[in-house]
Amino acid sequence: MGNWLYEKVLPLLSNLPWVLLIGVCAGFVAALVYAIVRTVQKKTLRRSVRESLWGYFFIFPWVVGICIFFLSGVADSLLYSFYNLKLEGGLQLAPLTGTDELGNTVYAPFANYVAVFNKELNYPVTLANFAVSLVLQLPIIISFSLIIALMLNGKIKGRGVFRTIFFLPVIIATGPVMSKLTAQGVSSVPMVSQNTITSILAGMPEFIVTPITDLFSQLILILWNSGIQILIFLAGLQKVPSTLYEAAKIDGASGWETFWKITLPTLRSMILLNSIYTVVTLATGSTNPIIDLIYNATYAVTKGYSYGAAMTWMYTVIVAVLLLITFLLIREKKEKKSNAVWRRDVESARRGMQSGKVRKLLERGKHA
């Protein structure tokens, strides 16, 4: 198993991105030559060929870049996690070995991954903490940014000023400035003291109180992390067709009903997008303790890069699972029947309005 992996599979892995790059370049050049020959012969070029050529013309720099920097980086990092990497005097990769029950030396390609399980005692704890804080923060960030976006979208005075302030976090909330501010204790709300919250929650069990107090102590940070989410929701709100609201109003829907039946369903894809964005930024941000852990392991003498790479890949799989769960929870489900009927009614009301049918109906109602 180990033998086969080291001799057949892994060497191919690091070559894959380059093969892809060369293949795409060759295809592009071949199509280009074909197009030039056709043009010289004054024959027409098929539309699909022309489209593909121009498409690749526009994305070509990116294709080259993604092969060199991203795909080869991904392949290499995956490769390194199965080796023992040393940087003395150039890059050296040594296959991982172990001993089997009989005392023979055998290849053990997964040794780094196994070692993470055995050695890294902090890892599962940090992961669990991260998952809990994610579950707590995600709904808060989403609902908070939705509320703000709704308020900013309405008719209010000084909308420009408010918007300017509310997008401010997009500018500053990254990088070392935030850590400087957290160190100063600016990350909690000034008026609400920690003790008040603790005394309010006095009767409750420990496992409820701790996350809530944590939440309040991090409130500003959480709010500051929702700048882009507000932006996305606002953009989504602009796209809800106003005719839908008008039709609902004619049908006598209240603002509350309109929100639940029109605004929220139309924003569903935005909520999904926002959740994924939030999970990704929380998971890969520099304030994440797991990223710290991985960094420390990577530059520790006893562990090294291969070990760090193994940790990163395990973490990537976990984040992918978290993303998948988020996706499954929020994605668009099959439309319920009542909802469909309601939508059809709105649609017909809208059409009726255009032809003056509704007005006629209303008039007839008055006379009756």
Place this chain on the structure above:
Amino acid sequence: MSQNDAALKARRREIRRDRFKKRMLGSADKRGLLMSVVIYVLLITIAFIYLYPILYMFSRSLMDRSDLLDASAKWLPSQITGKNYNDAILTLDYWNSLWKNLVLALIPTVCQVFICSMVGYGFARYNFPLKRFWMGVLILAFLLPTQVTSLPNYLTFSRLKLADGTVKPFLITALLGQGFKSVLCILIFYNFHRQTPQSLVEAAEIDGAGHFKAYWRIAVPLCTAAIVVVTLFSFVWYWNETTLVREYLGYGHTRAKGLTTLMIELQKFEDSYSVTFDARASSVTSTNKINDAIRMAGTMLAIAPLLVLYFVLQKQFVESVDRAGITGE
């Protein structure tokens, strides 16, 4: 008669009460006063929460040493002092670092905007073989943490001798569409270009414009809003990133030899402070100890260019949100 009067009065009172109720709670068309008050109070509170760290930073940075220790001067300094800013400017080597940082942030930003717009247009407009595959790669690049590719990339850089403290690695990655968070930029442009009416571009092509000319003269002017957003974001990302910047610059470089950014200088603030001021007056170190006010002044100085840029572009930025399309369906 009197009975009639009383009835009239009661009716009038009822109307008045109705009107009051309507004004407070609102009707179907108009928001009530009560609701307005709630909304404004909420908005102002949250705006304050957003502004609080900056206000705090600013007021602290103007404080004297005695004010810092004085609990009564929590908000406003009793006496405004510019000494902290002076010290911070010396520590950061501010004007020099600012210039270097501007070079490091502006050049890649321009390249990034240019390339990402083209790539976004390519994806939005054309059909080509392997398109779905490349879109998948794009999404993967968005989801994977940068740590996955960071060391292999560093090795690539050092093998090609690129990490030499100049703007070169930033330029090359940006020109190949691999700048900081370039995936997001590409996605933003993709959504914008997808909304441009195809008929406009096709009309230009029928009128004899080539594909590139159609892009440059029709599609680009139509997505100014996206250009504003992406420019602002890219600049901010290039300005605020530290880990990757240090990797790109090479770890051995200091501000004396190569380029640097204010954020990196800010991370080393304490060390540079003691170096700067110990060298000047080693005997009076006790009075020259670093304090929060100086730290805050340094932070303020580091984000000042961002704030300036934001307030310059603010109008276009806020409007571009209105025009929608920063996201797709």
